[in-house]
Amino acid sequence: MIPAIRGTHDILPGEVERWQRVEDVSRRLFERYGYAEVRTPVIEREELFAKGTGETTDIVQKEMYAFTDKGGERITLRPEATPSLVRAFVEHSLEQSMPVPKIYLFGPMFRYERPQKGRYRQFHQLDVEVFGISDPAIDAEVLDLAWALVTELGIANVELVVNSVGCPACRPAFSEALVKALGEDVGRLCADCQRRAATNPLRIFDCKVAQDQPLIDTLPHSTDYLCESCKAHFAAVERHLHVYGIPYRLSHRLVRGLDYYTRTTFEILAGNIGAQNAILGGGRYDGLVKQLGGPDRVGIGFAAGIERLVLAMPEEAGAHGRVPIFVASMGEAARDSGIALLRDLRRAGLEAHMEYEGRSIKSQMKRADRLKAAYALIIGDNELARGEVTVKNMRTSEQAQVPRAGILDYCRARVSGGQE
RNA sequence: GUGGGUAUAGCUCAGCGGUAGAGCGCCGGACUGUGGCUCCGGAAGUCGCGGGUUCGAACCCCGUUACCCACCCCA
Numbered sequence: 001m002i003p004a005i006r007g008t009h010d011i012l013p014g015e016v017e018r019w020q021r022v023e024d025v026s027r028r029l030f031e032r033y034g035y036a037e038v039r040t041p042v043i044e045r046e047e048l049f050a051k052g053t054g055e056t057t058d059i060v061q062k063e064m065y066a067f068t069d070k071g072g073e074r075i076t077l078r079p080e081a082t083p084s085l086v087r088a089f090v091e092h093s094l095e096q097s098m099p100v101p102k103i104y105l106f107g108p109m110f111r112y113e114r115p116q117k118g119r120y121r122q123f124h125q126l127d128v129e130v131f132g133i134s135d136p137a138i139d140a141e142v143l144d145l146a147w148a149l150v151t152e153l154g155i156a157n158v159e160l161v162v163n164s165v166g167c168p169a170c171r172p173a174f175s176e177a178l179v180k181a182l183g184e185d186v187g188r189l190c191a192d193c194q195r196r197a198a199t200n201p202l203r204i205f206d207c208k209v210a211q212d213q214p215l216i217d218t219l220p221h222s223t224d225y226l227c228e229s230c231k232a233h234f235a236a237v238e239r240h241l242h243v244y245g246i247p248y249r250l251s252h253r254l255v256r257g258l259d260y261y262t263r264t265t266f267e268i269l270a271g272n273i274g275a276q277n278a279i280l281g282g283g284r285y286d287g288l289v290k291q292l293g294g295p296d297r298v299g300i301g302f303a304a305g306i307e308r309l310v311l312a313m314p315e316e317a318g319a320h321g322r323v324p325i326f327v328a329s330m331g332e333a334a335r336d337s338g339i340a341l342l343r344d345l346r347r348a349g350l351e352a353h354m355e356y357e358g359r360s361i362k363s364q365m366k367r368a369d370r371l372k373a374a375y376a377l378i379i380g381d382n383e384l385a386r387g388e389v390t391v392k393n394m395r396t397s398e399q400a401q402v403p404r405a406g407i408l409d410y411c412r413a414r415v416s417g418g419q420e
Numbered sequence: 421g422u423g424g425g426u427a428u429a430g431c432u433c434a435g436c437g438g439u440a441g442a443g444c445g446c447c448g449g450a451c452u453g454u455g456g457c458u459c460c461g462g463a464a465g466u467c468g469c470g471g472g473u474u475c476g477a478a479c480c481c482c483g484u485u486a487c488c489c490a491c492c493c494c495a
Contacts, residue, residue: 058494114422114493115487117489119493119494276495307495330453362448363455
């Protein structure tokens, strides 16, 4: 056997229905909010993420599937969607062709990480982005969309966490304030935090080491160091969130790991899905479009991890209202007639099955049962002679003789609307 | 990249030095035209892989790979 690559997974029947549900629900939802789907390549220039996601991030430094192709280009499998969507926005001047540049994408991402619950090397995200709107109303709308998504998927036990990390004008002052507030106490923090203090002080807030918490709790908050415009923006975002009526928790400890975030950042956390509990994360990235060579346009968006959504969804989610019909036959002539009937049922839009190995009527009925067929249509010499079909209701075991000519109408009437 | 745990039938697992097992699932049978429940029968495993110890290894030892969980990081 040649096994699947580490950290990748086949999504099999039984689980794939939950994925389909995520896809169906999110597609309908995104379109209600005015988003259009965009599909971008899975491979991009390595440079796109080095400049976009950020040279200093773990994603770029150690997690990308990057290689040199036969033409000598540096290529990478995309580790996230935002830079690709920014590239597409710029490359095709989407702000010219779209009334409002709201786009979404659904697809696989790749990061070379150690797999664990909710974290895989090939994983899937659904990603939404809005370009060119700086009005805080859009921040709240995007959050409302995120909240609607988890709600419509039936995911309970979730929490929306919101923060503002400021902009290039005010964030340096905050970083300095953090280092200053730590002072001599840096040495009392865990090794990771001491490293963070030197490289990216904001990430100290990510620390989960219990002994570090008392000290971290004394540190200043990013929202107290915002410049005037960032402060006004965030206040307006909160006001709009109240208008939308979305429950959220303000957390000064929410600091995200990608370099491009500015102002509003947020995550949705789920309980009971393991340590990797962020099912959705995003924020504003006002400098990114320009950074990637486009016009000076703001942006905001989020990505949700499909694996994590599926993990957090309730058990029963994904059950379809399918009503299969099974065609059972005895004898060669009846089997030919059954195959024609099978074809007619399918042409009429019904789900129909048969048994292919010419087994006994008993095993055919068994198969019908396993397929959870609502009806078994039985054809033998008797039925052939009378031009009828025996219809057995598999739930009630009642049988009826139905003329062959009327069988499609008979079935359609009983399975229409996906209900029995 | 670091740490811990686990690898035995399609699935869930028992066996822990002496001929490879159970439950579920699968296939067939119990009125030669009828599923579910019950009963009977059957198929199915190089016991992750490679070395070693031993008369003998699924079991002990070493290595290796994969999976799971956690750290790290993130969706």
